[in-house]
Amino acid sequence: MDRRSFIKSCAFITGALSIDHQLLAQIASQFGQPRLKIGILSDVHIRHANQTDTLEKAFTYFRDNGVDGVMIAGDMADSGLERQLKWISETWYRVFPKNKAPDGRHVEKLFIYGNHDMEGQHYGDLADIVDKDERDALLKKESLVNDKAGFWKKYFKEKFQPIYIKEVKGYKFIGAHWGNQQHIAGMPEFLEAHRSELEGEKPFFYFQHPHPKNTCSGPWAWGQDNGESTKILSTFPNCIAFSGHSHTILNDEYTIWQGNFISVGTSSLSYTYARGGRENTYVDGDTQKVPAQMQVVKQSDGKQGMLMTIYDNYITLCRHEFVYGESLGKDWIIPLPLNRKEKTLSFDYRAAHATAPEFPAGSAVHITRASGKDRYGKEQMQTTVHFPNVLSLNANQRAYDFEIQVEMQDEDTNKIMLTKRVMSPHFYLGEGKDDNEVICVFGEEELPTYRSIRFAVRPVECFGKKGQAIYSEWNQYK
Structure with a gap:
């Protein structure tokens, strides 16, 4: 069997072939021509004007890798202020002036509001942004939630819609802005209204800020919605959903899940979290005093994202960190079409087929x-x-x-x-x-x-x- 046949057969047998990014680059031509490339980010959390360097670095990485669009799955403006959205916009247009790459191709904005964009003015006291006696005036003038449509139009130069659908090179993307922690009003009805154009073997991509309940990052992930999205998306086996909010690391295999659809966590470009239950981790927002002899690992340089490439028969997800420019693990490869009987990306399937890691010979305690x-x-x-x-x-x-x-x-x-x-x-x-x-x-x-x-x-x-x-x-x- 030649290399091409081996890669193809492995992918169809296992459902998702993980492969070293450098090796993938060497054999990518065997996948055929890429149909679409999308950069994927979430939880950017820009608070001050001098905090856009990593975002610009990520945009530049995506631009240089030929993306046709960039997704930000919420939480752009950390305090939900106009000035923070303005800094996001300025960074975007520095890298993609007039929404174009240097070679002239159009690069689509696939952005949504998250909870910080809509509610961040209530998180903390804003003391590092404005004096206390100016706070009320600032919030009245700059809180994005007061005019979310107007600010969106001003800085992203497009009409705001609570739920929108865009087509990028023949593939449909549905973005659902933050409603509240539980659900996004009208989201099931929107998908039903577009069912005839979404159904089929061709994948479409849905993104919201919180994780659909009991999907990616497992049932213990904090900040899940009430399950309404999981219920409706489960009727679309050709859907790949992306979501942020939990800041869960991309080098956690639980970050990608398969049930009746595929759900992928987008991690964070600002800082990351790991699962709790370890001597040097914790669960954000947990008020219990967990006994621990070790301090929590600080993850302020955990700034992660993905590059998605779509081919005729595969989708690849390259997991990347933007501080040191390293891969976070083998690229995930998802075979197409998605509506296969065997759920080989499910947690149970991958747990059953996992290989135990082993210490190198001679390791000592x-x-x-x-x-x-x-x-x-x-x-x-x-x-x-x-x-x-x-x-x-x-x-x-x-x-x-x-x-x-x-x-x-x-x-x-x-x-x-x-x-x-x-x-x-x-x-x-x-x-x-x-x-x-x-x-x-x-x-x-x-x-x-x-x-x-x-x-x-x-x-x-x-x-x-x-x-x-x-x-x-x-x-x-x-």
């Missing part, structure tokens, strides 16, 4: 002890477990996170006394920026007293499949 503070400032003796990261560069597959267990000797048994999960130091970036050792910290009160213990460390892939453990020496740490 070592332990240090010192006084330190937990996440909330309580000082105590801490035991730190050190071990190498697991990357595709050194082990053919990158670990999503790690499981660390405390094992205790008790007569003739070994008992598991405590289990933690931890992310690597720069899990949200490309592998080139995440090659340092990984640590997990245990507090003095968490470990058994005067017993021999050891630490078992296992790499875990995104859907939970675990590799073989490596172990520390047995010792008493008190």
